Amino acid sequence: MNPIMRQLKSIGGSLEYLFSRLTLISGYLSGWVIFALMVLVTVGVTARRVFGHALIFGDEYSAYMMVFCVFMGGAYTLQQDAHIRVDVLAIRLNERLRISLRFITSCLSLIYGAVLTWKAGWLVLYYKDIGHEALSVLETPTWIPAVAMPIGLAFLSIQMVVCIVEDLRFLLRGNSIDS
Numbered sequence: 541m542n543p544i545m546r547q548l549k550s551i552g553g554s555l556e557y558l559f560s561r562l563t564l565i566s567g568y569l570s571g572w573v574i575f576a577l578m579v580l581v582t583v584g585v586t587a588r589r590v591f592g593h594a595l596i597f598g599d600e601y602s603a604y605m606m607v608f609c610v611f612m613g614g615a616y617t618l619q620q621d622a623h624i625r626v627d628v629l630a631i632r633l634n635e636r637l638r639i640s641l642r643f644i645t646s647c648l649s650l651i652y653g654a655v656l657t658w659k660a661g662w663l664v665l666y667y668k669d670i671g672h673e674a675l676s677v678l679e680t681p682t683w684i685p686a687v688a689m690p691i692g693l694a695f696l697s698i699q700m701v702v703c704i705v706e707d708l709r710f711l712l713r714g715n716s717i718d719s
Contacts, residue, residue: 556705559698560619566695567616570609577605600676604685611692615699636711643707646700653697661690 584598617623630638666672667683674680 552705556702559702563615563619563695563699566612566692567619570613570616573605573609573612577602577609580605596677600674600678600680604680607685608688608692611688612695614692615695618696618699618703639707639710643704643711646704646707650697650700650704653693653700657690657693657697660686660693664690 580595580598580602584595584602588594630641633641664683664686667681667686672682674682
């Protein structure tokens with residue numbers, strides 16, 4: 541292997557490791573936010589039942605936390621191969637054809653994810669520019685919770701690139717994916 545290819549392979553491995561770590565961090569962060577969401581809802585229900593007063597921010601912030609978990613946890617779910625899929629036909633295909641099909645759908649998903657990331661980023665900037673606030677007592681600037689959308693979608697798109705590279709390696713090598 542020539543020195544340039546060796547350097548590219550080293551950079552690629554480092555980037556793959558970095559993306560893997562970012563995805564892991566976003567997944568664990570989503571898990572902790574789910575825990576905080578559970579605590580917030582429990583405190584809100586307890587306050588309403590015991591003291592007769594609800595938390596004024598409970599519903600609003602629990603919705604923001606749910607959005608955060610969905611968007612920031614997507615890449616981790618992909619990394620763990622835990623997305624729900626209907627594979628009635630795919631399981632009947634041989635491994636090479638199945639991976640080829642997954643490669644094609646992953647490339648299409650990457651394009652879709654990149655467009656969504658761009659549009660979500662634009663939406664956050666739009667919310668910030670117009671000073672949009674939630675219609676609630678706290679009047680939270682909506683760009684703050686919305687920032688989880690482009691960040692989470694970017695992480696998902698990056699993780700999709702990692703999956704595409706893994707599938708491409710398999711297709712070019714021709715080995716079993718487990719080896």
